[in-house]
């Protein structure tokens with residue numbers, strides 16, 4: 353029997369609901385494959401502000417660093433929207449990403465074929481969508497300083513700083529090339545080189561690094577065009593590599609190719625140490641506490657955790673198959689349900705996926 357320690361940070365809003373389903377699913381994987389998962393819970397986000405006066409208690413960072421992997425729900429909500437920056441839930445999330453040096457955020461955008469009609473886009477547009485967005489996660493405008501609001505001669509002024517070192521660009525771009533080598537060998541580097549100095553360096557670095565990966569076809573695309581091309585013809589993309597904020601925005605957009613924001617998982621990886629796994633969506637205050645959130649993005653994040661941090665690819669595949677099967681069986685949560693008859697609650701969808709793990713259909 354192998355033992356793994358997993359830090360669990362449920363966070364705010366729908367975070368605890370969707371994380372609960374992912375944890376129960378991992379327990380089921382443990383039973384079936386003879387693994388022992390020890391779950392150690394930590395506070396992050398608004399709940400941590402309320403209980404400990406900070407969105408990222410030191411204890412939480414410790415728990416994460418001592419674990420093999422971290423599973424996170426979501427942070428934030430209207431209750432904390434007007435807090436000062438150091439007391440904002442989102443600061444806790446950025447803080448844990450930075451503390452664990454999770455520079456590479458992998459956001460797979462994969463359409464399950466039975467959800468082809470759940471996307472607001474036409475069937476022939478979204479058919480066979482299979483994109484990996486590789487987002488830089490610990491630099492850029494999210495972390496640069498100075499960052500401030502002040503009063504100048506003409507009134508209130510604000511500054512956010514977009515800062516990157518060449519080395520930070522190179523490591524994420526290399527990651528993009530390496531991941532492209534495991535897929536269709538096409539890498540689209542997304543930037544705003546027609547305006548931003550940071551993007552001009554990004555493009556230079558991508559061109560230089562591409563010499564080391566002659567088997568990967570590199571193309572450059574401006575971010576505004578990329579936003580449009582994702583909707584016009586998503587099949588043109590294999591791997592997209594981009595900086596922090598562009599990746600954030602494009603991945604929410606791309607999620608609708610798969611039917612819902614509630615379907616997209618993510619893996620955040622560093623050079624060493626535990627990876628962090630979370631759905632790309634937020635705390636969804638509009639549906640929090642109603643047991644209606646789609647838990648599949650978090651369940652699929654647990655699959656990524658098994659694959660990337662624990663090296664359990666068979667188990668990861670089993671989870672993905674169990675999700676696929678639930679969708680093929682016609683089960684939906686409200687976000688992918690539309691007029692569907694078999695709309696399940698968060699809890700029920702979790703149960704169905706676990707049930708499929710217990711009794712897999714041999715195909």
Ligand SMILES: NC(=O)c1ccc[n+]([C@@H]2O[C@H](COP(=O)([O-])OP(=O)(O)OC[C@H]3O[C@@H](n4cnc5c(N)ncnc54)[C@H](O)[C@@H]3O)[C@@H](O)[C@H]2O)c1
Pocket residue numbers: 366370425426427428429430442445613614615630631632633634635636637638639644645646647649687
């Ligand atoms: N990683 C994170 O923790 C994270 C990510 C994004 C936003 N946030 C925070 O979440 C809060 C709300 O932000 P927002 O409303 O802009 O974005 P959101 O992602 O929370 O919600 C956007 C819309 O998608 C829906 N949605 C999201 N996840 C869903 C799911 N699993 N199932 C069904 N529907 C789902 C919501 O109901 C909402 O209508 C903010 O405080 C924001 O900062 C946190």
Ligand SMILES: CC(C)[C@H](C(=O)O)[C@@H](O)C(=O)O
Pocket residue numbers: 428442445446600632634
């Ligand atoms: C909540 C916020 C800080 C976060 C981000 O922008 O990275 C979120 O939108 C995400 O995509 O994980």
Ligand SMILES: [Mg+2]
Pocket residue numbers: 600601604632
């Ligand atoms: Mg986001």
